Amino acid sequence: MRKPLLRKEPESDxxxxxxxxxxxxxxxxxxxxxxxxxGSVV
Known part of the structure; x- marks a missing residue:
């Protein structure tokens, strides 16, 4: 659960x-x- 979250975090960043x-x-x-x-748009 932590691995997929970490992978998605850098992508969004x-x-x-x-x-x-x-x-x-x-x-x-x-x-x-x-x-x-x-932030307002998102």
Whole structure:
């Protein structure tokens, strides 16, 4: 049960990081603001 969860955790993290990098480079603002935006969308 712990193995599948750990495998899915890094996958989700990579996707989130990729999305955060996209708006971050476009907006060039604070990472916190982008993090909140993604949290609202998810």
């Amino acid at each position: 990579t996707g989130m990081l990729s999305q955060i990098t996209f708006p971050r480079a476009s907006e060039g603002g604070n990472p916190f603001r982008i993090s909140f935006r993604i």
